[in-house]
Amino acid sequence: MIGIDDVARAVGVSPATVSRALSGRGPVSEATRQQVLEAARELGYVVSSNASGLASGRTRAVGVIVPFLNRWFYAQVLEAAQNALLAAGYDLTLYNLGGGVDTRRSVFEQFLFRQRVDGLIAISLEVTTEEVRRLHEIGKPIVCVGGPIPGLRTLSIDDIEISRIATDHLTALGHRRIAHIAGGGGGYDFHLPLNRRVGYELALRNAGIEPDPGLVEPADFTIAGGHAVAARFLADPERRPTAIFAASDEMAIGAILAAREIGLRVPEDLSVVGIDDHELAPFFGLTTVAQYPGNQGARAVELLLSELGRDAAPSEDGEGNEPLGFDLVIRSTTAAPPA
Amino acid sequence: MIGIDDVARAVGVSPATVSRALSGRGPVSEATRQQVLEAARELGYVVSSNASGLASGRTRAVGVIVPFLNRWFYAQVLEAAQNALLAAGYDLTLYNLGGGVDTRRSVFEQFLFRQRVDGLIAISLEVTTEEVRRLHEIGKPIVCVGGPIPGLRTLSIDDIEISRIATDHLTALGHRRIAHIAGGGGGYDFHLPLNRRVGYELALRNAGIEPDPGLVEPADFTIAGGHAVAARFLADPERRPTAIFAASDEMAIGAILAAREIGLRVPEDLSVVGIDDHELAPFFGLTTVAQYPGNQGARAVELLLSELGRDAAPSEDGEGNEPLGFDLVIRSTTAAPPA
DNA sequence: AGCGGAGTTGCAAGCGCTTCCAGTTCGGAC
DNA sequence: GTCCGAACTGGAAGCGCTTGCAACTCCGCT
Structure with a gap:
C-alpha cells in the first residue's frame, strides 16, 4: 500500500507538507501544492481514512x-x-x-x-x-x-399545513363528505399522522364542516393498506364520501384501485388526494402535495x-x-x- | 472519550489484555475476560474503529x-x-x-x-x-x-431458467401467443434482460412455438414502463396475446393495470406472470417467480x-x-x- | 528438587497520518 | 544594512489501538 511518505519522497518534501497540501489545512505554497497533487494522482495515493481519522479526529x-x-x-x-x-x-x-x-x-x-x-x-x-x-x-x-x-x-x-392545503383543495371543489386515510402504526414517528389529521380537521372546520370520526381510519402507509381502508369507506353507497384524502400517495393509490374495483370513476365519482408526489403519482394522475424528499x-x-x-x-x-x-x-x- | 487504558486500569491489567479480551484474539483467562467485559460495559467503553483499524488493518x-x-x-x-x-x-x-x-x-x-x-x-x-x-x-x-x-x-x-419456468407455466396452461416485456436500459447489468429473453424463447420452442419478435418489447422495469408496453401489445384485438410474461413484477403490474383499463379481465382474458415476488405481488394476486432478494x-x-x-x-x-x-x-x- | 512446557500477561513497537512548534527564508520597513 | 514579520517547511510527538516477543507462573514429570 502506498503511503504519504512515498508521495513526500517523490516530491522531495516532508510528509507534513504533503498532508497540508492534500487536506488544505495550513499554508502551502502554490507550487508545492501542485507538485503534491500531481504526484499523488500519479502514484494513485489515497489517504487512509483510519490513520487520518485517528490523528485528526475527523473521519469524513x-x-x-x-x-x-x-x-x-x-x-x-x-x-x-x-x-x-x-x-x-x-x-x-x-x-x-x-x-x-x-x-x-x-x-x-x-x-x-x-x-x-x-x-x-x-x-x-x-x-x-x-x-x-x-x-x-x-x-x-x-x-x-x-x-x-x-x-x-x-x-x-409543516404536516398540519400540508394536510390543510390538500383538504382545502377538496372543499374548494365543493366536497363536503371527505374521508381521511390517516397514517399510523409501526415504527413511524407518531407526530406525523397526528398532525396530518389535525390539518385535515382544521380545513374541514374552516369550510364549516364538522369532522366525522367515522370518516377517518388509519392504514400503514402502503398501497394495500390504503386499498383496504378505502374499500371500507366506499362499501356503503349511502354513506360513501365523495372524496378521500390519504396521508400518503401510496395509500391514495390504493384508494384509487379500490374505487376502480367497484366501478367508481375517479375523479367523476370520487376525488382522491395524497401527499408525497411519489414516483407513481404522475402515472395515476394523482393530485397530491409534493414534499420533495x-x-x-x-x-x-x-x-x-x-x-x-x-x-x-x-x-x-x-x-x-x-x-x-x-x-x-x-x-x-x-x-x-x-x- | 473513554479509552482502552481506562478499562485496563479499572480491571488492573494491561491494555494489551483488554484488547485481547474484547477482540477474542489471543489467550486470556476466563476470569480476566469476564472482568474486562464487565468493566467495559460498565464504563460504556466502545473501541475506536479508527485506532483499531489502523493498528490491525481490519475495520469491521x-x-x-x-x-x-x-x-x-x-x-x-x-x-x-x-x-x-x-x-x-x-x-x-x-x-x-x-x-x-x-x-x-x-x-x-x-x-x-x-x-x-x-x-x-x-x-x-x-x-x-x-x-x-x-x-x-x-x-x-x-x-x-x-x-x-x-x-x-x-x-x-439462473435467469434463463427462472424465465423458462415462468413461460412454461403459461404454455402448460395452453397459451400460444405469449408476449414478453423484456428488461432493458439504464444502468442495469445487461446480461439479465438478455438471459430472461433467452429463457422465454427456450420455453416457447420447447412447447413447439416459434418466438415472434413482434411480441417482445423492452421496458425500464417500472410500473409505468410495463403499462406502456402492455398497452401497445393489447391495443389490437386481432393480434392480442393471451398472456404476458414480464421480466419483473413491477412491469407485470403495469400490464395488469393496462389490461384493466381497456376492460380486459385478468386472468380470464389475459394471463400475466412476473418475476420477483415484489411486495405488491400478493395485493395484485400476481403469479410470479420469487427470487428472494x-x-x-x-x-x-x-x-x-x-x-x-x-x-x-x-x-x-x-x-x-x-x-x-x-x-x-x-x-x-x-x-x-x-x- | 529441577526442568520443560502450556497458559497468561505485560512491554513496547508500530499502524499512517496530523499538527504543534520551531526553524528557515524572504521581502519590505526603517 | 539591519530587523521584523509573514509565509512556508520540517521534526517529532502523538492519535488509541493491536500484536510479536519475552517474561512469568504454575503444573506435572523425571
Whole structure:
C-alpha cells in the first residue's frame, strides 16, 4: 500500500507538507501544492481514512439512520443525502433500524459510539427517551429530517399545513363528505399522522364542516393498506364520501384501485388526494402535495456539513427547526363532486 | 472519550489484555475476560474503529455498492445485507452509484481506496472493464450479487431458467401467443434482460412455438414502463396475446393495470406472470417467480465474512459462482387462455 | 528438587497520518 | 544594512489501538 511518505519522497518534501497540501489545512505554497497533487494522482495515493481519522479526529464519514429502506420516501432522502455526501468527499455509513429490536439496540449502544462518523442524520425516526439520551451522549452534530427529536436540530415539513392545503383543495371543489386515510402504526414517528389529521380537521372546520370520526381510519402507509381502508369507506353507497384524502400517495393509490374495483370513476365519482408526489403519482394522475424528499436529504447534509465545517460543538440551538417547502400538484384525480 | 487504558486500569491489567479480551484474539483467562467485559460495559467503553483499524488493518466495515436505491429489489438486498452485517458487528458503508458520472468515478477512484472497508458487496452492477480493474486493485474480497463481474465471485440467479419456468407455466396452461416485456436500459447489468429473453424463447420452442419478435418489447422495469408496453401489445384485438410474461413484477403490474383499463379481465382474458415476488405481488394476486432478494443479501454477507474470517487473500477462484433458489408462485393472474 | 512446557500477561513497537512548534527564508520597513 | 514579520517547511510527538516477543507462573514429570 502506498503511503504519504512515498508521495513526500517523490516530491522531495516532508510528509507534513504533503498532508497540508492534500487536506488544505495550513499554508502551502502554490507550487508545492501542485507538485503534491500531481504526484499523488500519479502514484494513485489515497489517504487512509483510519490513520487520518485517528490523528485528526475527523473521519469524513456521516452516519445516516433510517427506520426503513424499502419505502419511497426514505429511499429518496437517503439517495439525495448520499449524493450530497459523496460530492463533499464524505462516506455514508448506513444504519437501518428495521432489523428488529436487537439490531436497533446494538446500533444505539455500540455502533454509534465507534467514532466512525463525524455526524449523524436521522430520518423520520421515532425514538425513545433513552435513545435520545444516547444520541446526545455521542457528542456529535445531528440533523433530523422529519421526526422532530427533542433537543435536536430538525428539518421538518409543516404536516398540519400540508394536510390543510390538500383538504382545502377538496372543499374548494365543493366536497363536503371527505374521508381521511390517516397514517399510523409501526415504527413511524407518531407526530406525523397526528398532525396530518389535525390539518385535515382544521380545513374541514374552516369550510364549516364538522369532522366525522367515522370518516377517518388509519392504514400503514402502503398501497394495500390504503386499498383496504378505502374499500371500507366506499362499501356503503349511502354513506360513501365523495372524496378521500390519504396521508400518503401510496395509500391514495390504493384508494384509487379500490374505487376502480367497484366501478367508481375517479375523479367523476370520487376525488382522491395524497401527499408525497411519489414516483407513481404522475402515472395515476394523482393530485397530491409534493414534499420533495430529495431536497430534504440534500438540505440535511448541507446543514450538517456546515456545522462540521465550523468545527462546532454540537449545536445547542436545537430549537432552530427549519420548515421545508411543499406544493399542491393538481392532476386528474380531483374534480367537483357528483351532482 | 473513554479509552482502552481506562478499562485496563479499572480491571488492573494491561491494555494489551483488554484488547485481547474484547477482540477474542489471543489467550486470556476466563476470569480476566469476564472482568474486562464487565468493566467495559460498565464504563460504556466502545473501541475506536479508527485506532483499531489502523493498528490491525481490519475495520469491521463492509462497503455495499448499488446502482439504485429506490428499486424494490436493491432495497431488499441491501436491507438484508445490513441486518446480517450489524448482527456480525460490521458497519455498512453505502455507495450508491445513481448520482451521475462524477460521483461514480470518484467512488471508483477515491472512496473505495480509503481503506475504510474490509470487503465489498456489489449488487447487480454493470461495470466497465476499467472499473473491474479498479475493483481488483483494491485487493479486498468482493462478492457480487446478480451482475456477474468477470473474475469476481458472484451469487446469481439462473435467469434463463427462472424465465423458462415462468413461460412454461403459461404454455402448460395452453397459451400460444405469449408476449414478453423484456428488461432493458439504464444502468442495469445487461446480461439479465438478455438471459430472461433467452429463457422465454427456450420455453416457447420447447412447447413447439416459434418466438415472434413482434411480441417482445423492452421496458425500464417500472410500473409505468410495463403499462406502456402492455398497452401497445393489447391495443389490437386481432393480434392480442393471451398472456404476458414480464421480466419483473413491477412491469407485470403495469400490464395488469393496462389490461384493466381497456376492460380486459385478468386472468380470464389475459394471463400475466412476473418475476420477483415484489411486495405488491400478493395485493395484485400476481403469479410470479420469487427470487428472494433478502436471502441473496444475507448469503452475500455470509460468503464475504467467511472469506474475511479466514484472513484470506481475495479469493482467486472467482469462477466458483453460486446459483440461488427461486420458486414459481402461482396466484390468480394466470389461467387457461380464453376459449 | 529441577526442568520443560502450556497458559497468561505485560512491554513496547508500530499502524499512517496530523499538527504543534520551531526553524528557515524572504521581502519590505526603517 | 539591519530587523521584523509573514509565509512556508520540517521534526517529532502523538492519535488509541493491536500484536510479536519475552517474561512469568504454575503444573506435572523425571
